[in-house]
Ligand code: HEM
């Protein structure tokens with residue numbers, strides 16, 4: 401099981417990062433939607449903290465993931481992929497990464513503005529330099545929520561594209577990103 | 592006759608003294624001079640923690656009657672009345688929760704009160720106030736260490752007082768029901784006092 405990417409598949413670490421973030425985002429969204437509808441209570445405050453910890457972890461993992469990506473070959477699109485699809489894939493991956501970085505940042509800054517600064521895992525205080533500000537907190541909350549919506553839409557398109565490759569094109573694109581080491585089809589075995 | 596007169600006078604004098612002494616009492620010290628608080632430069636801040644996340648706020652309205660003289664601690668006294676509804680955290684949900692019956696219950700307990708009539712000099716600009724704090728009708732004794740710096744400015748004395756003390760919120764019944772859970776919301780609340788007061792020379 402190669403750690404690093406090869407020209408035709410993602411290595412173990414790249415796949416681990418991808419699916420770890422997938423799981424973290426399920427946690428983050430579940431907490432976000434649940435806490436939003438709760439009246440201010442102990443449970444709500446706890447969920448806020450958990451949501452922030454999960455989100456901050458996403459940020460950390462994305463940074464590590466991008467660092468790893470820089471030092472690895474990125475598997476190429478299957479031969480014959482039309483240019484617009486390569487462009488769409490590149491653009492959507494870029495946007496996914498960008499949102500995964502910007503969302504935690506807006507959440508972090510907003511939290512300090514709401515007088516509930518991030519204390520990572522309840523241990524490491526990470527106050528933002530901007531301090532309290534109710535008006536700006538509301539604007540950032542809108543930004544944070546809108547980015548969340550955008551992220552969900554992108555993930556939807558992303559999953560559809562993956563399924564399109566797997567079910568319609570029957571190529572290796574999904575296989576090479578699966579969390580377990582899936583056997584790749586060798587070129588020419590497609591029917 | 593003369594002796595009798597003198598004796599009667601002496602007795603009357605002693606008698607008068609005997610009446611006068613208990614009337615003035617042992618606190619013969621004169622009241623220390625009164626100071627006027629500058630509300631703009633003064634604040635009472637509190638910092639609580641939930642899940643180790645610090646959230647702070649200030650009481651925007653309070654009145655204080657301060658008589659203080661470092662050279663006349665026996666005649667010094669402080670009496671501060673705090674408007675509990677003026678607690679401001681910069682977070683509307685939090686402010687509303689603090690006002691509610693779960694916390695300050697401002698409808699029933701519109702004020703909190705801090706009184707101190709006994710002070711100790713701790714050397715230099717350091718002092719301690721032996722005080723009583725009353726919140727939600729519950730009084731607790733506490734010792735507030737503070738520093739005091741007096742300067743002269745434009746024909747006035749300007750005093751800067753700053754002190755910090757930890758209190759246990761649950762002892763005052765702050766945070767009821769679920770909110771009494773000190774595992775999530777720390778029992779300890781830090782109170783940070785910064786007062787600027789003036790008086791004519
Ligand atoms: C990629 C990571 C993150 C995702 C996907 C995410 C997602 C969301 C979503 C969807 C909501 C909106 C819930 C709603 O009102 O419908 C939300 C709310 C919130 N998020 Fe995040 N978030 C992330 C990271 C963070 C981080 C790192 C922090 C803080 C350090 C944070 C702080 C908040 C706060 C405070 C709210 C609640 C706003 C409010 O209603 O008062 N988020 N998040």
Ligand code: HEM
Nearest residue numbers: 418421422425469474493496497555558559562573574577
């Ligand atoms: C939480 C949601 C997800 C996010 C944020 C996400 C994000 C990403 C990103 C940024 C990449 C680009 C990798 C790179 O080139 O560095 C990627 C690749 C990929 N993702 Fe996801 N993904 C998510 C969920 C999924 C799911 C559910 C599937 C499967 C149905 C999937 C299938 C793939 C595949 C097959 C690739 C490889 C694309 C290629 O070979 O170029 N992803 N994902």
